[in-house]
Amino acid sequence: MLDRVWKSTLGKKFLMAVTGTGLVLFVFVHMMGNLQMFLGPEVINRYAAMLQTSIEFLWPARFGLAIFALVHIGTGITLTWQNRQTRDQRYATRKLVKATLASRTMLWTGSFVALYVVYHLLHFTIGTIDLHLAEMKTPDGHRDVYRMLIWAFQDSRVACGYILAMGVLCFHLSHGIGALFQSLGIKKPGYEPLIYRLARLAALGLLVGFVSVPVAVQLGWLQ
Ligand code: HEM
Known part of the structure; x- marks a missing residue:
């Protein structure tokens, strides 16, 4: 069964969309977790300790995430390669659908x-x-995530690196979120532009949520 799904292009697109959805959900939950920085050290450190000590949840989640990431990358590379192989035929048979910069650079941004x-x-x-980060512990011996993030993002090179990476991730998602609706067959004629516009808005929301922490540390709002 899995073999048949992998061998068909539609099957691979479906696998890519399902794993992409899982990864986007993880990214969203992670961003919400990070935003707890604005609620103070106790809140974010309690949340981090809760995750770290839920072994029965943590390891299955890590394992699932790793499988999703590997399948997503594997299908992405294979589909891009297949598309390049058939590109000449496509040029000959029909006009190329309007491709945005985000859609053309998915392999690179990914x-x-x-x-x-x-x-x-x-x-x-x-x-x-x-190595300083590993030493940062709360009085009850858990990781002091609050202090770790303040320490890391006080270095402007680290903050700028993370902001740049979040920009690339959200550029990838600005096309990816729209595309996964298409691949999962959730589309109504005429609604495609709206779906892509909402996808870009969601990606922008993720960007603002993620960069708010390094930016706030750099501006001295979080310390
Ligand atoms: C400004 C942006 C981000 C910040 C400040 C941040 C912060 C953190 C921190 C502090 C941890 C360690 C938590 C702990 O050990 O208790 C962590 C773990 C992690 N982050 Fe992020 N993160 C950011 C963006 C992202 C993004 C965009 C992704 C994915 C594309 C990501 C993927 C992960 C993963 C996979 C883990 C490991 C979770 C685990 O298994 O323990 N992070 N992040």
């Missing part, structure tokens, strides 16, 4: 996001990039 996630995990979760 690859950048994948590299960013590796860096991000080494930075905050594994703690090998800045």
Whole structure:
């Protein structure tokens, strides 16, 4: 069954959309978690400790997320390669549908996001990039995520790097969120422009939510 889905282009598009939806939901929940920075250290540190100590939730979620990311990347690369193979035929048979810059650069922006996630995990979760972060603990021995983020984003190079990465991620999502509706078959004739406009709005909302933390630290609003 999975073999048949993988072999058909529609099946791969479907897999890409399902995994994309899961990843977008994760990104949204993560952004909401980060916004708790504005509610003070107790609130965000309690939330982080709750996640870290729910082992029965944490590891299945990490495992699921990793599988989704791998399937999403695998289908993305394969579909792009297939599209390039058939491009000449497409030029000959019909006018190319209007492609935006975001849609034409999905492979590049997606690859950048994948590299960013590796860096991000080494930075905050594994703690090998800045050894100070691993030492930051709350009095009850949990990670002091509040202090970790303030410390990290007080360095303007780190803050700018994260802001740039969030820009690329949200550019990727500005096309991706619209495209997943198409691939999942959720489309009504004539509503396509509206769906893409709402997708761009959602991506903009994610961008504002994510960059608000490094920007607020740089401006001294969070300290
Ligand atoms: C300004 C933006 C972001 C900030 C400040 C941020 C912050 C953090 C922090 C502090 C952690 C570690 C939490 C802990 O160990 O308790 C973390 C984990 C993580 N973040 Fe982010 N993050 C950002 C954006 C993103 C984005 C855009 C993605 C995905 C595309 C992402 C993916 C992850 C993943 C996969 C983990 C590991 C979760 C785990 O298994 O423990 N982050 N993030």
